[in-house]
Amino acid sequence: MSVRRLVGKVACVTASTDGIGFAIARRLAQEGARVVISSRKQDNVNKAMEAFKKENFDIYGTVCHVSKSEDRKRLLDETIQKYGKLDILVSNAAISPSFGNILDTPESAWDKIFDVNVKAAFFLIKEAIPYLEKQKGSSIVVVSSIAGYTPMELIGAYSVSKTALLGLTKALVNPCQEKGIRINGIAPGIIKTKFSKALWEGGEDTDTKTASFAGCAMGRVGTSEECASAVAFLVSNDASYVTGETIVVAGGMPSHL
Template sequence: MKRLHGKVAIVTASTDGIGFSIAKRLAEDGANVVVSSRKQSNVDAAVDKLKKLNLEVLGVKCHVGLSEERKALFEQTIQKYGKLNILVSNAASNPAVGGVLECEESVWDKIFDVNVKAAYLLAKESLPHLRKSKGSNIVFVSSIAGYDPFELLGTYSVSKTALIGLTKAAAKELAPEGIRVNCIAPGIIRTKFSKPLYESESAHDEALSRIPMGRLGESDEMAGVASFLVSEDASYITGEAIVASGGMTSRL
């Protein structure tokens, strides 16, 4: 029997990159997985790819910053599968580059609304469902930038530090109920979202100089960490941020 057999998982921003790889891996490990993102066309394309692999998935359009769409996400999940065991909050935004003290207030608000506030609200709104099953899990996707801020991603980096704090605070509150809360802090992963960090030759060389393993990470490598964290293999782990960065500095 696969280790996530019978589990139901929601993965936000899961039509591409790390989110898609996590959704795919959880489904491969036996979970029924709800795939979501802001655009219906992206949801449909991702679901089609996963169903061609004979994986059990449901696609739901969801902009995590909109309360009515978050509500629909949970409602459709319960309507289809009858329960929820796992929430993976992966959605993130970074509409501008630059240092943290150069950030416009409107940009700061947008980054924190999506990266932190929406993650918090998803977790909060998932609890009535997670509490109905034993061994439920929440996983936030942070970043190595939450530990060691990137110069061009100042505000984004701070938002990812906040997710590490949210993980620790929520884990302590929910531990007595048997709900585990953990976090993944990916390094520089080969995705569309991270392209500015490695697409030019100079940026690529700079990125590799910071990674002791000497290569970029792959989305599937993050998926393995997520699957471990929500499985019984990690039954005594909560409140932790698992850094998967090829050896990049990861201490606050």
């Protein structure tokens, strides 16, 4: 990686031991940032740290279940204890425990989805702001989804939670700007990760077939690295006049005008 836009920055990325979150953490580290990664499970943290050590990145890993206030506090406390500051927060944690017709989604699933995907995202941001406002050029990125614009039939409740994140990003623009913090988002399309496996697996040429079926103009599924590139731009000085926006990383899938 020849671009080094984030030298001297400290970033914290939730749900970052696999998939999109892992790629984001890796890209930020490649660009010079010191990065704190997290997962709900210690085993996941250990595996990710082993992978990062091979690349000699300055990365610290810890356990964090974002829906638990004590875990969020510990995540931020350990970030400050380890690196002394926080410049970048990437809220990536999300779950989708229900799969099928939205009308069949039980109340318990709605509660879990909104607790993790929306409520926890808001409180993590709120709790991080006192640290972020101390740094010049700090920023937040919220990971939403193309499903927030065009709900997917089999993950309806999850889609609604991602729509809420689009609104949350907009709602936080002025409160964050008053403290010198930019906030933006990305909305990934169908990305080849374990999380979205049910959406793209199933055949020899699944990448093209699934993406085309979903209305993807580029005719393929995306990669986690392509999402990470958008995040790296948003948290860099190259995006210094960008706030309140969500970049759709979905190969041309329908979103907004």
